[in-house]
Amino acid sequence: MQIEMRGIDKSFGGNAVLKSAGFLLDHGEIHALMGENGAGKSTLMKILTGVYTKDAGTVIVDGQEVCYKNAQEAERAGIVFIHQELNVLFDLTVEENMFLGKEIKNRFGVCNKKEMQKQVRAILDRLGVKIDPNQKMSELSVGQQQMIEIAKALMVDAQVIIMDEPTAALTQSETEVLFQVVNSLREKGVSIVYISHRMEEIFELCDRITVLRDGTYIDTKRIKDTDMNDVVRMMIGREIGERYPLRDTKIGKTVFEVKDLTCPGVFQNVSFQVHAGEVLGVAGLMGAGRTEIMQAIFGNMPHVTGHIYIDGKEVQNKNPQQAIKNGVGFITEDRKVEGLMLEESIMKNISLANLGRISKNGVLQKKAEQDLVKQGIEELHIKCFGPDHECTNLSGGNQQKVVFAKWIYTNPKVLILDEPTRGVDIGAKKEIYSIINELAAKGVAVIMVSSELPEVLGMADRIMVVREGLVRGILSKEEANQENVMILATGGNLNE
Amino acid sequence: MNNKKAMNRIQDLGALIALVLLVIVIGIISPEFRTVGNFLSLLRQSSINGLIAFGMTCVILTGGIDLSVGSVLALSTALCAGMISGGVPVGLAMILALVIGTGLGAVSGVLVTTGRLQPFIATLVTMTVYRGLTMIYMDGKPISDLGDSFTLKLIGKGNFYHIPIAVILFLVIFGIFMFILEKTTFGRRIYATGSNWMASKLAGVNISRTKLAVYAISGCMAALSGLILLSRLNSAQPNLGDGYELDAIAAVALGGTSMNGGRGRIWGTFVGVLIIAVLNNGLNILGVSSYYQDVVKGIVILIAVLSDRKR
Numbered sequence: 001m002q003i004e005m006r007g008i009d010k011s012f013g014g015n016a017v018l019k020s021a022g023f024l025l026d027h028g029e030i031h032a033l034m035g036e037n038g039a040g041k042s043t044l045m046k047i048l049t050g051v052y053t054k055d056a057g058t059v060i061v062d063g064q065e066v067c068y069k070n071a072q073e074a075e076r077a078g079i080v081f082i083h084q085e086l087n088v089l090f091d092l093t094v095e096e097n098m099f100l101g102k103e104i105k106n107r108f109g110v111c112n113k114k115e116m117q118k119q120v121r122a123i124l125d126r127l128g129v130k131i132d133p134n135q136k137m138s139e140l141s142v143g144q145q146q147m148i149e150i151a152k153a154l155m156v157d158a159q160v161i162i163m164d165e166p167t168a169a170l171t172q173s174e175t176e177v178l179f180q181v182v183n184s185l186r187e188k189g190v191s192i193v194y195i196s197h198r199m200e201e202i203f204e205l206c207d208r209i210t211v212l213r214d215g216t217y218i219d220t221k222r223i224k225d226t227d228m229n230d231v232v233r234m235m236i237g238r239e240i241g242e243r244y245p246l247r248d249t250k251i252g253k254t255v256f257e258v259k260d261l262t263c264p265g266v267f268q269n270v271s272f273q274v275h276a277g278e279v280l281g282v283a284g285l286m287g288a289g290r291t292e293i294m295q296a297i298f299g300n301m302p303h304v305t306g307h308i309y310i311d312g313k314e315v316q317n318k319n320p321q322q323a324i325k326n327g328v329g330f331i332t333e334d335r336k337v338e339g340l341m342l343e344e345s346i347m348k349n350i351s352l353a354n355l356g357r358i359s360k361n362g363v364l365q366k367k368a369e370q371d372l373v374k375q376g377i378e379e380l381h382i383k384c385f386g387p388d389h390e391c392t393n394l395s396g397g398n399q400q401k402v403v404f405a406k407w408i409y410t411n412p413k414v415l416i417l418d419e420p421t422r423g424v425d426i427g428a429k430k431e432i433y434s435i436i437n438e439l440a441a442k443g444v445a446v447i448m449v450s451s452e453l454p455e456v457l458g459m460a461d462r463i464m465v466v467r468e469g470l471v472r473g474i475l476s477k478e479e480a481n482q483e484n485v486m487i488l489a490t491g492g493n494l495n496e
Numbered sequence: 497m498n499n500k501k502a503m504n505r506i507q508d509l510g511a512l513i514a515l516v517l518l519v520i521v522i523g524i525i526s527p528e529f530r531t532v533g534n535f536l537s538l539l540r541q542s543s544i545n546g547l548i549a550f551g552m553t554c555v556i557l558t559g560g561i562d563l564s565v566g567s568v569l570a571l572s573t574a575l576c577a578g579m580i581s582g583g584v585p586v587g588l589a590m591i592l593a594l595v596i597g598t599g600l601g602a603v604s605g606v607l608v609t610t611g612r613l614q615p616f617i618a619t620l621v622t623m624t625v626y627r628g629l630t631m632i633y634m635d636g637k638p639i640s641d642l643g644d645s646f647t648l649k650l651i652g653k654g655n656f657y658h659i660p661i662a663v664i665l666f667l668v669i670f671g672i673f674m675f676i677l678e679k680t681t682f683g684r685r686i687y688a689t690g691s692n693w694m695a696s697k698l699a700g701v702n703i704s705r706t707k708l709a710v711y712a713i714s715g716c717m718a719a720l721s722g723l724i725l726l727s728r729l730n731s732a733q734p735n736l737g738d739g740y741e742l743d744a745i746a747a748v749a750l751g752g753t754s755m756n757g758g759r760g761r762i763w764g765t766f767v768g769v770l771i772i773a774v775l776n777n778g779l780n781i782l783g784v785s786s787y788y789q790d791v792v793k794g795i796v797i798l799i800a801v802l803s804d805r806k807r
Contacts (some may be wrong), residue, residue: 300698324700338698341691343758352688353699355681362680406699 001062001078001159001191002027003048008057010043010215017043018215022057025160030182030192032202032223035212035235041195044212045162049074049081078159082149084168088137095120095133098152123151127181143174150181161185162193167201169286179205197452199228200486211235232454244458245430247437251461252276254312255445256414258297261306266292267469270306274414274445279436281460282449283485289469290449291333294416298330299323310413324353329412331403333419333449339403340391346402347373347387353406376405380435397428404435415439417448421455433459453482465489510803511751511767514796518771522778529781536660542773543666544721546766548740549747550673551601551717553765554710556748557677559690559757560615562711564604565718565744567626569737572597572715573722574630577639577732586645594719600626601715605708619711623741631734640731652727662724669717673762686710690757746793747772750800771796 003025010018018040025031033041046052048059050068059066061077068074071081089097095117104112104119120133129147137145146166153161163182167175182192182205194206202209203223211218211234218234254273261270267289274280284290296304299317308315310326317323323330332338340349350373351358358369373387380401384394391399400420407415417436421429436459440446450456456463463475465488472488484494523530548565555562576593580586600622607618642648654661677683685706688696697703718737726732750768753760775796779789 298698319702320698321700321702330698332695332698337692338694341688341695341758344687344691348684348687351684352696352701355684359681362682364679364681364684 001025003079003160003191004058004060005044005048006058006060008044008047008059009055010040010047010052011055016215018047018054020057020217021212021215022217023210024220025191025193026208028186028189028191029207030186030194030205032206032209033193033195033212034197034202034209034231039212039235040215041212042164043215045081045164045193045195049079049162051081075156075158078157079162080153080156080158080160081162082146082153082164082166084164084166086142086145086149088145088148090138091136093134093136094131094140094148097137097148098123098133098155119155120151123154126154127151128184129177129181141174142169143171143177146170146174146178147181150185158190160191160193162195164195165197166194167196167198171285171287175201199231202231203228213237244455245434245437247279247440249277249437249440251278252443255310255443256447257309259307259309261293261296261304261308263292263296263301263304265469266301267296267466270466270471272464272471272474274447276443276445277440278461279440279446279448279459281456281463281480282447282466283451283453283456283463284466284489286451288466288489290466291418292469293466294330294418294447294449297323298328298416324410324412327411327413329353329407329410329415331400331407331415331417331420333422335399335403340399342392343390345388345390346377346382346384346394349391349402350376350405350409353410357409372409373405376402376409380405380408381431395428396423397431400424400428400432401435404432408435408439412444414445414447417446417450419450420448421450421452429455453485456485457482467491511764511771511800514800515767515771515774518774518778522774522782526778526781529778534777534781536658536663538773538777539663539666540660541777542769543660543662544724545740545743545747545772546666546769547669547717547721547724548714549744549765549769550669550762551710551714552741552744553673553748553751553753553760553762554677554686555615555714556745556753556755557686557690557757557760558707558710559693560608560707560710561619561745561755562601562604562714563616563619563741564600564623564626565714566737566740567623567630568597568600568715568718569722569725569740570630570732570734571600571626571633572719573726573732573736574634574639574734576723577642577726578633580643580645580648581639581641586643586647590647590651590723593723594716597719597722598712598716601718602708602712604715605711608711609704609707627738634732634734636734638731638733642726642730648727648730650727652724665720665724669720670762670766677762682706682709687758690754690759692758743772746797749797752800768800 005023008018008021021040021044023033023044035041043052047054050070050073068077089100098120099116104115106112117133124131127147127150131140131144131147150161166178170178185192196202206223208220208222209226209231210220211231213235252275255276256274259271262268270293282290292301295301297308297317299319299322308317315326317326317328336342347369351369354372358365358372370387376382377384377387382398382401384398391402394402421432424432436446448456448459457480461477463480463485465472465475465485467489473494475484487494528534552562552565572593575596576589579589579592604619604622607613607621608615611618650661652662656664677686685701688701689703689706693703722737725736747768748765749755750771751760751764753764772793775793776789779792
C-alpha cells in the first residue's frame with residue numbers, strides 16, 4: 001500500500017498545528033516520522049486514520065484520494081494506528097481483547113470461543129510469540145501487550161501499521177523481539193510508520209525518515225544518506241547548543257545526600273549527593289526506577305530503607321508533608337494527574353503547597369495569597385487572564401509554570417524535577433530552563449529526571465545513570481555524552 | 497476564568513430563582529403558606545435536614561459520601577435519651593451526644609482512610625450497624641421518660657424574640673461552615689482533596705486527616721440535628737432519622753455541588769435545603785398526597801442536576 005499526504009493543514013481553536021505537512025509512504029518499508037514534541041507527528045497520523053479531519057490538503061492511498069471518517073473506516077481500509085497508550089482492557093483475556101467488538105458468534109449471540117482461540121493462536125504463531133490466549137491482559141508485560149496490539153492489526157489484515165513510540169516502555173530484549181517482528185512484517189509487504197524519539201533505534205530499523213518541524217514538512221531522506229546530527233538539525237532547525245541557556249553558578253557545599261536508599265524489588269542501594277547550585281541530571285530508560293527513587297525521597301513510596309541528609313543532618317521523609325517541611329520540593333512527571341487541580345484556578349493551585357505561608361492560625365489571608373499568586377504569575381511569565389484563570393485552559397508550558405510557581409515559593413533547598421518539559425513546546429522549554437538556572441543561582445540543589453537525553457546533557461552539571469533500579473554511574477560534565485549515557489543505561493560498561 | 501466565575505454565580509442564582517418561584521407560586525395558591533408563622537415553622541423544619549446537609553456537603557466535597565447520617569442521628573439520640581432518663585444532667589447528656597455523634601462519624605472516616613473502603617461501602621456498613629445497635633439498645637421501643645427539662649425544650653421548641661432557637665442555630669452554623677470552607681486552610685484542603693487527591697497529597701495535604709475530619713463533622717452535625725428532633729418529639733424512636741441521608745444528599749445536589757468532589761458551595765446547599773423544605777411544606781399545605789410529593793421531589797432534583805450538567 002502506498003500513501004501520499006500533501007499540503008495538510010490543521011488548527012485547533014485558531015492554533016495552527018499543521019501547516020502544509022506531508023508524507024510519502026511506500027509499499028513494504030519502515031518509515032520513521034520524526035520531530036520534536038508538538039511538531040505534529042501524531043496529529044498528521046490521526047488525520048490519516050480519520051481521528052481528526054483536515055482543514056486542507058489531500059490524502060492519496062494507492063492512487064485514490066480518500067478521507068476516512070473515523071478510525072474504524074481506516075482500519076477496514078487496512079491502516080491501523082497503535083497508540084502509545086495501549087488500547088487494552090486489563091481485566092479481559094488476550095482473546096477477549098483481540099476480538100472485542102468483532103466476536104465470532106452464532107445467530108443466538110453466543111460466542112464461539114473455540115474458533116476465536118484458534119485464530120488468536122494462529123496469529124500469535126505467525127508473530128512468533130508465545131502467549132496463551134486465556135491469559136489476562138494484566139498478567140502480560142508491556143512488551144507482550146504491544147505484541148497483542150500488533151496481532152490485532154494483523155487480524156484485520158492491516159497493510160499499514162502506525163506505531164507511536166512503541167519502545168518507550170520496553171526492555172532491551174523486548175525491543176529486540178519487536179524489531180524482529182517489524183522486520184518480518186516488512187518482508188511480507190506491510191508498511192510501517194515508526195514514530196520515535198530514539199535515534200539509535202531509527203537508524204537500526206528504518207529505511208527512510210521524514211522530519212516535521214512546527215507542523216511543517218521539512219525533508220525525507222534515506223537512512224543511508226543521513227546521520228544523527230543531520231536529523232537533529234532538521235528537527236530543531238538550528239544547532240543544539242543554543243537550546244540551553246548558559247548557567248554560570250558557583251557550585252557550593254553538599255546540600256543533599258542519599259545513602260543506600262533501597263526499596264526491595266524496585267531499586268537498591270541508591271547513593272548520591274547534590275550540591276548547592278548544582279543540577280544533577282538523572283538519565284535512564286523508561287522503567288529503570290528513576291521516578292520511583294524520586295518518589296521515595298519525597299516520602300511517597302512505602303517500604304523504603306536508607307538515609308537522607310539535608311545540610312548534613314539526617315532527615316526522615318516518611319510522607320510528603322515531612323519532605324516539604326525538610327525543604328524538598330517535587331515537580332512530578334505527570335502534571336495532570338499529580339501536579340495540578342486542573343479544574344481549579346491558578347491561584348488555588350499555587351496556594352496549595354503554600355497554605356502555611358498565606359494563613360494565620362488556619363485562616364487564609366486574602367492579601368497574602370493574592371500577592372503570592374501575582375508574584376508567581378509575573379516572575380514566571382505565566383500567560384493568563386489573571387489569578388482566577390482555570391488551569392485546564394492553559395497551554396502545557398503555562399501549566400508547568402504554575403507547578404513551578406507552586407513549589408518555588410515553598411523555598412525548597414532541594415527541588416526534584418521529574419520530566420520538567422514533557423509536553424511543553426520549544427519556547428516554553430527554554431523559559432523553563434531559565435527558571436531552573438535561576439533556582440540553581442539561588443543555591444537550590446536541583447535534581448532533574450528526564451528521558452530527553454539532549455536536555456539532560458544540555459542542562460546538568462553531572463549525570464546519574466540508572467538502570468534496573470541500580471545507579472550505574474555518575475558522569476561528570478566532561479565524561480557525559482550521548483554515547484556514554486546510553487552505554488550505562490543499556491547495561492554496558494564504559495571501560496570496555 | 498472570569499467567565500466561569502460569572503457562570504457559577506448564575507448557577508447559584510439559578511437555584512435561588514427556583515426557590516423564589518416555588519415560594520411565589522405556592523404562596524399565590526395557598527394563603528396559609530404565606531404566613532409568617534408558616535415560614536418560621538418551615539425554617540425550623542429545614543434546620544434538621546440543613547444541619548445534616550452542611551456536614552454532607554463537606555464529605556461530598558472531598559469526593560466521598562456519608563450514608564450513615566440517619567443512623568448516627570438515631571444512635572446518638574437514643575444514647576442521649578437513655579442518659580437523660582437514667583439521671584445524667586440534660587446539658588451533659590446533650591454534649592455527650594455530640595461527642596458520640598462525632599466519634600461515630602470518625603469511625604466511618606477510619607474505614608475510608610485506614611481501611612481503604614470506598615465511602616459508599618464504608619458508610620453503608622456503619623449505617624447498617626448503627627441502626628442495628630440503636631434497635632438493640634432501645635430493644636425496639638421508644639424512650640419517652642425524659643422529664644421536663646428546660647434545656648432540652650429550648651433547642652427544639654424555644655424561641656428568641658419569636659425566632660425559633662433551632663433556626664438561629666441553623667443560621668449560625670451555616671455561617672461557620674461558610675467561613676471554614678471559604679476562608680480557612682482546612683476548607684481549602686477539603687476542596688483540594690476532592691479536586692485531585694494525588695496532587696494534593698504531593699503538595700503536602702494530609703489527605704487522611706482531612707477525610708477523617710469531614711466524616712467526624714458529618715457525624716457531629718447528624719447528632720446535633722438529632723438533639724433538635726429529640727427536643728421537639730420529647731422522645732427517642734428507634735427508627736428516627738431513617739432515610740435522612742437521602743434528603744441531605746438531595747439538598748447538596750440541588751445546591752450544585754459535584755458528586756465527584758472538589759466543586760460546590762455551602763450557599764448552594766443552604767438554598768437546596770430550603771427548596772426541599774418549601775416543597776415538603778407547600779405540598780402538604782396544598783393537600784398533595786405524600787406519595788405524589790416524593791415524585792415531585794424526585795423530578796425537581798432531576799431538573800436541578802440536569803441544568804447543572806449543562807454548565
